[in-house]
Amino acid sequence: MSSQTRRLHALRSIVVALVCLSCAIWVAAQVQTSTSETSHAATVKTTVERAEVVLVEGNDLVVKMEDGSLRHFANVSESARVTVDGQELGIHDLKPGMKLQKTVTTTTTPKTITTVKTVTGKVWHVTPPNSVILTLDDGTNQQFKIPKDQKFNVDGQMVDAWGLKKGMKISATKVVEEPTIEVAHQQQLTGSMPPPPPPPPADVPIIIAVVTPPATPAAATAPELPKTASELPLIGLLGLTSLGAALGLRLIRRFI
Numbered sequence: 001m002s003s004q005t006r007r008l009h010a011l012r013s014i015v016v017a018l019v020c021l022s023c024a025i026w027v028a029a030q031v032q033t034s035t036s037e038t039s040h041a042a043t044v045k046t047t048v049e050r051a052e053v054v055l056v057e058g059n060d061l062v063v064k065m066e067d068g069s070l071r072h073f074a075n076v077s078e079s080a081r082v083t084v085d086g087q088e089l090g091i092h093d094l095k096p097g098m099k100l101q102k103t104v105t106t107t108t109t110p111k112t113i114t115t116v117k118t119v120t121g122k123v124w125h126v127t128p129p130n131s132v133i134l135t136l137d138d139g140t141n142q143q144f145k146i147p148k149d150q151k152f153n154v155d156g157q158m159v160d161a162w163g164l165k166k167g168m169k170i171s172a173t174k175v176v177e178e179p180t181i182e183v184a185h186q187q188q189l190t191g192s193m194p195p196p197p198p199p200p201p202a203d204v205p206i207i208i209a210v211v212t213p214p215a216t217p218a219a220a221t222a223p224e225l226p227k228t229a230s231e232l233p234l235i236g237l238l239g240l241t242s243l244g245a246a247l248g249l250r251l252i253r254r255f256i
Contacts, residue, residue, distance in 0.1 A: 031117055031118070031119050032117070032118045032119070033115065033116070033117050033118075034115075034116045034118075035113065035114065035115050035116075036113075036114045036116075037111055037112070037113050037114075038111065038112045038114065039109055039110075039111050040109070040110040040111065040112070041110075042107055042108060042109040042110075043107070043108045044105060044106070044107050044108075045105070045106045045108070046103065046104070046105050046106075047103075047104050047106075048101060048102070048103050048104075049065070049066075049101070049102045049104075050065075050066050050099070050100070050101050050102075051063035051064060051065050051066070051071065051099075051100045051101075051102075052064045052097065052098070052099055052100070053094050053095065053096050053097060053098040053099075053100060054070065054096060055096065056091065056092070056094045056095070056096070059074075059075050059076045059077075059078070059091055060072065060073070060074050060075070060076070061073040061076050061091060061094065063100060076091040077091075078090060078091065080189075081189070082094070082100060082189045082190065082191050083188075083189065083190045083191070084098065084190070084191040084192060084193060085192065085193060089191075094191075095193075095194065096194070097194030097195075098191050098192065098193060098194055099191055099192045099194070100189065100190075100191045101189070101190050101191065102187065102188070102189050103187070103188045103189075103190070104185060104186070104187050104188075105185070105186040105187075105188075106183065106184070106185055106186075107183070107184045107185075107186070108181060108182075108183050109181070109182045109183075109184070110179065110180075110181055110182075111179070111180050111181070111182055112177055112178070112179055112180075113177070113178045113179075113180055114175065114176070114177050114178075115175070115176045115177075115178070116173060116174070116175050116176075117173070117174040117176075118171065118172070118173045118174075119134065119144065119171070119172050120136075120137070120169075120170070120171040120172075121134030121135055121136045121137070121142070121169070121170065122134060122135045122167060122168065122169045122170075123135075123164050123165060123166050123167060123168045123169075123170060124141050124166065125166065126161065126164040126165075126166070128146070128160075128161035128162045128164065129146055129148075129160070129161040129162065130145065130146060130161075131143055131144060131145050131146055132144055132146055132161065132164060134170070144172075146161050147174060150172060150174065151172075152164060152170045152171070152172050153170060153171045153172070153173075154168050154169075154170050155169075
C-alpha cells in the first residue's frame, strides 16, 4: 500500500469520526430531554447497640456487647469521635469501663425518576414498527428507532407506527419511569464514664465478748434455827442443880 493510499484511508477515518460526532451532537440538540424526581413516603428504622470498653491499645478497641460477646475494632480512625458527658473524645481518650451506645437511624425513601424525551418533525420515511426517518426543523433528516407500543401525536390524535404516513408532522414523547430507593444512614455515638470506685469501708469498732463462767452453787447447809430464848434460865437451872447436890451430900453425912 502506497503512502498516498494510507493518507486517503486516514483522511476517510477522520471524516467518518467527524460525521458521527456531528450526528451525535445534532441528535442531542433535536431530542429534548427532561428529568423529574418524585419521592414517596419514607420509612425510618432505629437500632441501638450498647457496649462496655474492655481494652484500648493504640488504635485498637475491644468492647463487650450486651449479649456478653467481645468485638474487636482494629485501626479506629483518629477522626472518630464519641460524645461522653458533653465532651468529644477520641480513641485515645477511651478508658476501660466506659459505657458506649451507638444509635443508627436508617431512612429509606422510595423515589421514581421520570425521564421524558420529546422529538418533533415531518415523516420522510417509516418502516413500521421498527423505525422512522423524520425531517427536523432545521431541514435535516434523522432516523429514530421506534420503541415498543410507542404512540405519535398527529394533529391531536394518537397513532402507532402503522398509522404514520409520509409528510405527516408528528411529535413523539417517550416517558421512562425508573423506580429507585434512596437510603440514608445517620449514626450517633455516645458514652458515659465508668462509675467511681466504691468508698473504703468505715472504721467499725471491735467488740470483744467476755464470757464469764457460771458460778458454782455452794454446798447445801442446814438452816440455822432462830434464837428464841436467852441464857438466863440455863444459869438458873445450873445453880439450882448445884444447890440440890449440896443438900444431898449433907444428908448423907448425917446418916453415916
